[in-house]
Amino acid sequence: MEKRVTVKSEREEYRLFRSRAYVAALIVLIALSLVFARLVFLQMNQFEHFTALSKENYQKRIPIPPVRGLIYDRNGVVLADNHIEYVLEAAEDDVKDMPETLSRLMQLLPISLQEVNKYKQKLRVNSRFLPVVLRKNLTEKEIAIFSANRSRFPGFRVSVRVQRNYPLGSLASHLIGYVGRIDKRDLKNFNESEKINYNGTTHIGKSGIEKQYESRLHGQAGYELTEVDAHGKPQLKLDEKAPITGEDLFLSIDIELQIKAEQILAEHNGAAVAIDPRNGEVLAMASMPTYDPNLFVNGISYANYNALRDNIDNPLYNRALQGSYPPGSTIKPMAAISGLNSGVVTPTSSVYGKGYYQIPGNKRKFRCWKKVGHSHISLNRAIYQSCDVYFYDLAFRMGIKRYSKAMARFGFGLRTGIDLPHESKALMPTAEWKRKRFDKFWYPGDTVNSGIGQGFFTATPLQLAHATAIMANRGRQYRPHVLRATRVSRNLPKKLVTPEKLPSVGVTKLRYWDDVVRGMINVVHGEHGTARASAAGAKYRYAGKTGTAQVFGIAQNKEYDASKLKKKLHDHSLFVAFAPIENPRIALAIIAENAGGGSKVAAPLARQLLDTYLLTPQQKEELMASDDSSKSDSSPSLMNINKLREAVETKRRLKTQALINNSNNNSNNGTKSKTIIRPVQ
Amino acid sequence: MNLKNSSGFSSYIFRWLASLDLVLLVALALLIALGTMILFSASGENMNMMNKHTIHLILATIVMLVATQLSSDLLRRWSFWIYIFGVAVLVLVLVQGTMGKGAQRWLEIGSLRFQPSEVMKLAVPMMVASYLSKKSLPPSFKDVFVACMLVLVPMLLIVKQPDLGTSLLVGCAGFFVIYFAGLPWKWLGATIAALAIAAPLVFYFGMHDYQRQRVLTLFDPAADRLGSGYHIIQSTIAIGSGGFYGKGWLNGDQSRLDFLPERHTDFIFAVFGEEFGLLGNAILFVLYLFIIWRGLYLAMKGHDTFARLLGGSLSLTFFIYLLVNTGMVSGILPVVGVPLPLISYGGTSLVTLMAAFGLLMGLRRRKRGYDQNT
Incomplete structure (x- = not known):
């Protein structure tokens, strides 16, 4: 090792420093270049990424929910609209001294301590920049008082909220359905674009038309792009897109007929469906009892819901669409067509009705409703006198396979495909079905029972009405539908929905239709028709068929009291009809549960419906004048719909109010009676 | 020079001015001007803060001018006592x-x-x-x-x-x-x-928890999005979204809308990058680099070894300030409380730095006065 130089050399030290300084300068350059490279990476390569992140930071997209489309009946009567409500609200950040301001507000307006406490609670939960509602449902007077004093309450303001409203209350509630708050299940079903579109929406269609046409009624959400700071406080508006209001829907329902249908069924449970056979438009679809859809809009209370759910009459159940009833004799016209087509009967062939029917080689007797029998009976009489033996024989000779297939042509056992959710297909039984369902053989006796619409055979009132419409149309058929027209904007013309034509029901000889329809005409107009009494004095000619369905085997809740249980075992009363014969404009099916014979109950009710739809206003007035015993509501016109509705409402309320034993928020009832039904052009 | 022999106050002033390094002075003035501009934006156009900043600047300038008059001999003699104090x-x-x-x-x-x-x-x-x-x-x-x-x-x-x-x-x-x-x-x-x-x-053993957290945050800022990672996430967003030309003076969304924490102190570089972009950053870096190199140059010109060593150290310390701060704000170094030299708001740091530059300029002289040319 060299010996260290101990003498300080200024020159050497300068040189040493200089070389170190050069190295340092180089290191500085390299280090700063590395940092700069990082900046190039951030500001050039990642520019777009960070721009997006920056925007995500400060741009807040506030969704503006669209106004939901309205629902009208075919004549423009409002069935569902949007109720405007004025609320008093303020964000915590906008009010300087909240407790003091609140106490002054309480002196000015009748605000309860409860409301104030609820408000304070919400303030704690929400963002300090988000307005929170202090008082709902401001009256005009309250708004006026507040507006005059608003300068004393900086931060507080009156704003408008929109809420779905069903002005007719329980009327056609199963059909119209209702909206409710969007829940977790709805959110799960949303796709990506729906998630964005529903961002600001609170309610969604939960049943009926409201659910079926949700996408049309909802509209397109708009948005407001706002700049916010790190604390979420809005700074300024950057962009805005107005929402597009949902489409207005015009249903094919004739509200007058609907009211009448609900009114005549008010005493019974049951359903009525009327279809225009010329295009499949549903003119009325009633299911009784009903419920008030307004209860559901802002979340039904447990007490109200339990009362509806536990009601033995099951008001939430749409009988017209989901009720599977044994159709009884009402299917005999369709069975007759099936028999004629298959050749097992002819228009003139006859059967000897001895009061009961026995399958060859079997002792079991299938009784006819007429114990003494109809003696020699042919097709026409078999229909108008509703001979069971004739149809036992017909079905037996066809066999269940052929019979089922033929009846399915009329829509039995199939969904009609109506534009409403949760339709039942009821049951047109087959041997295979029975084997699968019960693991049992199909017995010939099962076939025989199916021939008179009993046994396993069930149908919904909608299916019956649809099958009757096919009869009225001589085989031509349209898919039943409720939506008649839509309107994108109030200024634009309505767009009619094109009826969907379905494959016609074919017959081997065209005259078969006339042969069967003649039987149906004789049911009401014939000397011995089962429904001749109900047709007395009719201003038009119509065709129909009575039905009396035995109730059996339906599992009923055993806890019901004895009198009710007994009632539940009574026969269902059914009637199908179409009118006028020459050019049918209406086909209907009506079922009154446990009401007795079809000719006694359902047929007169059906007559009232036909009168309501077919008679001119003058004819109705004449009818009213000549028939004093029946009150004014037996002949409704658009003028007194309100009165009628109230009558139905009262009946319903008396019935359900007894069950709903709570006196809370039924404030809707008061406002409802004030609602004006306004027809629109 | 003909003024050399003129006696009295005016000649003293002249010599004093001549002792200043005008090149460095201009560079510093440019940097401070740029810094004041961005501070105005970063403070949210807060005049109160700008007034204080002006006072800091005046104070720092006076300290710098005084420091230029301290000869290396004097400093060497004082250094022990200052250190002990x-x-x-x-x-x-x-x-x-x-x-x-x-x-x-x-x-x-x-x-x-x-x-x-x-x-x-x-x-x-x-x-x-x-x-x-x-x-x-x-x-x-x-x-x-x-x-x-x-x-x-x-x-x-x-x-x-x-x-x-x-x-x-x-x-x-x-x-x-x-x-x-x-x-x-x-x-x-x-x-x-x-x-x-x-x-x-x-x-693992020598750091406080929060210090350890800062180091960890560097590697994965997203792990603690609202905690210690928040600073880095927001500052990189600010810089990155500035792009090449920047969003323009007073237009930095990240800073204006309060997303950037400590934006007028330790994170002011992010505001600069957001508003002036890569172009502004390039100018800033060239300016800084120039000042550091000029500092090293002045150190080389130092009168004796002590002057050179001190000058070199002061220049490189200034560089370390810059490196640690920009490295931290751009997310490649851990978050350490080091300001952006001469730009971040704060009187103490400004005065110290300007004093250092004053010393650097005075290193060429042995004693006070006119004997520096020997």
């Missing part, structure tokens, strides 16, 4: 802090608050330079060891405060003197190797 105050602060609660960085004398650790940024390199300049260079092992001790004692005292950022800067300032004195490359290599080995140990 500084260490004493650090101990005092620490004792005060132990009796109080938490971090104690400030010493309050009447209404005046001052941060003794800031003094050490100058005192430590002066002391080490003064010590080593007396030795024959390159330094022997013993000299290096003593020099290291002189650096480590105040470093540890400052770390205890705790103030990692200042401690590192003080350590760097002292270390750079040793480096310029001719620390053999072999030893330098060995030291770096030793540090690399020691780093994990320091990380």
